[in-house]
Structures are given as structure tokens and as C-alpha cells.
Amino acid sequence: MVALKQVNKLAIQFIVDNTTEWFLKMPPGFTHEMKYHLTELKPVIDPLTGTPFIDAENYCCAHGFSALIHTQTEDSSDTHLTLFDTGPDSQTITRNLAALQIPTEKIDRVILSHWHADHSGGILAFLRARNKAVSLASQTTQPAPCVFDLHPDRPIARGIAPGGKVIARLPDDPTFEQIQELGGVVEKSSEGHVVADGTVYVSGEIPRVTGFEQGLLGAVRWKGEWVSEEDIMDERYAAIDVVGKGLIIFSACSHAGIVNVVKDAIKTLNRPIYMIIGGLHLSTPDLQERIAPTVDFLANKLRPAPNYVLPMHCSGFNAKVELERALGDGCVPAGTGAKVDVTGDPTAEKQMFAPVITDWLS
Template sequence: MSPINNSGLRAGLVAVNRLTITFLVDNSVEWFAKLPPGFKLELPQHLSDARTVIDPLTGVPVINLEDFCCGAHGFSALIETQRDDDEEKYLTLFDTGPDSKSIVRNVMAMQVPVDQIGRVVLSHWHSDHSGGMLSFLRLRSPEAPKCVVDLHPDRPTARGIAIPPTYETIIGRLPADPTFELITGAGGVVEKHAEGHTVAGATIYVSGEIPRVTSFEQGLPGAVRFVEEDGKPGHWTSEPHVMDERYVAVDVIGKGIIIFSACSHAGIVNVVKDVVQRFSRPIYMIIGGLHLGSADLAPRIGPTVDFLANQLRPGPTYILPMHCSGFLCKVALESALGEGCVPAGVGVRVEVHGDRGLEGRLSRPIFT
């Protein structure tokens, strides 16, 4: 495991004292769940806003559903990091959802200051994560500072979906991811990164290739890629491991690492193992899609939950299974972790504050 040096840097990552997460795209809209401290549903955020209209007839706030978030099959999270209260805030957008409409509606619903977002990080080249990128960039004012778009350099021509049991029948291709040229044309500054690196004043770590070391996590069996070679007709080829996938990590003082894993094609156990090996810090929160929703991946739910609940020590304080995690996965996590499994969704905001008094008491993580 990586040592922790005296400067507080771990793989170049600087711990923060304040982290705010706003979920801008997710499959679920959650209005009624009981959430832990620091979590806030969308409805009370609207009701507490000074701009909420008061109904002149009844004298109470109007719940204007036109101004609320919508669900969509995809993921996007706004990550706001701050080292200390008197230091600069960094706004980073992790993924942009599946289409040109949901990200725009939800950014407006949550009153996101889009011109202050300095970087978009794309987890991987699948359109349910890249589809809103161009419309997001076009929302920004022409006078705003340029927004960096952080991408893996290996952009596929096309990706598609094959179905079990043989995975030989391709039922369709995903919409095209935006090209580097289109991103530049929409006002983004393209940065290509295949290796791990820090961004946002070194308060966010963006991974490189995720090591595949867990026996039962064998990628996405139905993933296929269209390949073009000079002088030859294009053809589909199996691509279960989606090697361009990247996770994001933030270290909060006195709490530990918050992991953002948008789809977990690498397997969330592989992601967690890489984080533990790289940072030697406890895992405080795991956020995002665990990609265990389809019937052919259901056998992975048991060993995944067993690792997270029983083999990782100390275990995560919270897991937020979102996007492609699936109903059975959520049920299994709730059964194993109780209130540690949080039913988050689009419009939910999370605030995590550091605790310097607890920093020296954090246990070094291990897994069996």
C-alpha cells in the first residue's frame, strides 16, 4: 500500500475540509426517503429558496413541478471541493448524463452556477455519460472562463449492446459520443489523460486504467465496439472490459476517501481495491452506478456485497448505489448495511465536512 507522507499528499491528492455533491442526473428521483445527516432531498431545497413563489390564495409556497429535476438513464454529479473555509472553491462536473435535455433542465432546477465550473471529467465513452456534454458547454456564457474537458484519449467510433446468452446478437448501437472537435467547437478545452492525475487544485484524483484483479468481476459481457481498419470494412468486436473507464476520488479530513464510480464496468471491488492500495485511507463513501442491474450480472451481487460489508475493514460509512446498480443490488446492500445504504437520486445534495480532531484516529484500511 502507498505510504502517507508528512505533507498530507497521497498520490498527489490533497485532503479537503469541505465537499459538496449535487446529483444532476440519475435514473431515480427520490423525494421521500429518510437520509443521513448532511444529505438533503430536492423538495426542501426548493421550499427554502427565497425565490420560491408564495401562493396568494393559500399563503404557502408553490411546489412548481416544472422547476424540479427529471430522472434519466445516466449519471452526472457536481463536485465542489474546498481545502479550507478561506480557500478557493473548485467546481467539477463528473459526467453529463445521456442527452441534451436532462442536464439542462436539472442544472436550471438546482440553480447550478455553470460559468463557475472549471472542468468536466468524463468517466468513460458511453453516451449515457457523455450525451449532455455539448448542451452543458453551450449553456455557459461566452464571457466565462474556458471549461476544461478531461477525457480518455481512446474514443471509440461506436459502441453497442449484445444480448445473452451468447452475446452474438447485437441489438443496437449507442448514440455517438461527442468528438474532440465538437467539444472544442462548443467552447471546451480538450485535455486527454490515460494516466491518473489530480485536478481542481489537487483536491480531486482522476484515475488511470483500473487494475482488474477480482476473479468474479469480468466486465460487461454484452459490450461491443465497432472497429475500423485502413482498407477493410468495419466490424464489431467484443469489448467487455471497457478499459477507458476512470473513477474519481476525494479525500476529506477526518473521514476518508469518497469514491465516484459512474458505472463500475471494471467492478466496484476492483475500484475499491485500487483506491485502498493507492491511498491507504479508509473508504468513507462509495457513490455511483455498480452495474449489477441485469439478470446476467446478478450472480455478482452476493460476492460484491460480501466484500463491501464484511471483507473491507473498516467498511464504508455510506454506499449510494445509483444509475445502473439495479433493484436487487440495492436490496442486498440495504440488508447488509442498513442505513449505510443511502437511497440517493437526482436533486439530492450532500455536504461532507472535515474533522481534524478525528484525523489521527482513522484506521488504515485492509481487505481480505
């Protein structure tokens, strides 16, 4: 069991989320922005791999994810600010933090869910903005350096290969050295651990136990040549335990599959699931067959069922429709700029029971 402290107050602010769809099937005459850039706008070619870049710095949309997590325990007046992912580029994260008037200098940890640029692309820009905010802070209350919680297996490059043909590579993730040069403290871990004074759990590698969740189809990694890497084993989720409510799960992309994520969280933390937040990666046409068993698990095989599911980022329109049909108001259309407040309930805590999953291998 993990020594995760229960929190009495939790606030979540969504800094970055998708505002357009890149993946869903569209009628004739409609073109997704990514396809337009790759086929008509002469994309920049990566000299290392000879593959077109997805140049997120110059795309119109904010395809990515970032959430600011505020945690506070009942016996402490201190609120810990933890940033989970940083969005896709150097502009969105700083613009949206400023728009929401976030005290950037008070964010003392950044958790990166996995090494994909739509989650890591804002790291260096965030760190520069934080450094500027720290320099303007009172000299008597200088914040500690920001810690960057990272999986040690950073890839050289990752790409997209639908049907086996590589059509593009993702932008570079920031390096450990670049983060350190800007004053960030790098902590590497592939094992589960708690942070933010014990109020946030960061998972280790997620066990793959379901039969229908088969990773990110067409994902490749550069190792002198492109090799298949559909499992994305550096992916991690985060969890917070609210008194009388249960676990709030942050799964930025769910390349492991959200059912695998939930099963690992329950096995590790032995608490019911109150809320599931983030990308469920069910948007592309080749993943549509995963929607029904995913919704069935969340609505029918997990007991108690989650109070809320916030399908964001890469979840896709069809998955949102099916979740709303199964969960009703429990499916919440959250997005950039939204805020969620969750207050603990000690009375309800006494009535809670361990979660039950009717079919562990479904």
C-alpha cells in the same frame, strides 16, 4: 503515492440519475422502455453499422449519471466546481442544472468517466449553456475556459450484443473537435492525476484483479465490424479525501467492478473508504451472481467498512436490497436533485488508520 490534497468541505449535487429501470426482469405484460423503442416504434437505423440506435434524445427517462462536486480545502476560501459526467442527452443536463440554480459558468472542469453516451450525451449542451452563462457574467470576472478531462481512446461506436447478437448501438459520443469548436479545452489522459487544485483524483485504467467481476457482458465496439469489448478499459473513477473521514469514491458505472475500483483506490491513495457513489452495474439478470460477493466485500472484507454506499444509476433494485440488508442505514437511496454535505474532522483524523482488505483477490 498520489499528491491528493485533503479537503475540509465537500458538497455533492446529483444532477442526473436513473428514474426508471431498463434492465430488471419484469412480469408478463410489462415492457421496458428500451425494448418498446427497439421492437415496436421503428427505431432509427445507423447507416454505418446497420444497427438500431438507442435514441436517447427521444426516450422518456433520464438513464445516465452526472454529479457536481464542490471541493474546498481548509487553507483556501476558493471552492472548485467539477462536473463528473453529463447524463444521456442534450435536455436533462441543462434542465436540471437550471432547476438546481447551479452557476454553470463557475464549473471549470468536466471529468468524463468513460465513453458511453449515457454519461457523455450532455457534454455539448452543457458547454453551450456554460458559454451563454459566461457571456452574461460580469466582464471584470470572466471565467476561464472549461477543461474537459477525457480518456484518449474514444470509440467510433459502441453497441449491445446479448448472447452475441448485436441488437442496438449507443448514440455517438461528442468528438474532441466538437468540444473544442465550442471553446472547451480538451485534456486527454489514461494515467491517474489530480485536478481542481489537487483536491480531486482522476484514476488511470483500473486493474482487474477479482475473479467474479468480468466487465460488461455483451459489450461490443465498432472497428469496421463489431468486436467484443467487455472490459471497457477507458473507464475511470474519481476520488476526494476528506479530513477525518477518508475517501469518497465516484464510480459512474463500475464496468471494471466496484471491488476492483475500491482496491485500486486503496492501493493508490492508502486511505479508508468513507463513501461509495454511483452505478454498481449489477442490474441485468446475467449479473445477479455478482451481487453476493460484492456486498460481502463491502460489508465484511473491507475494514473499516464504508460509512455510506449510494447505489445509483445502473446498480439495480436487487443490489440495493442486498446492500440495505447488509449495511442498514449505510445504504442511502440518493437520486437526482439530492445533495450531500461532508465536513472534515481534524480531531478524527488523528485517530484514523490504514484500510485493511482481508482477501485481495476475492
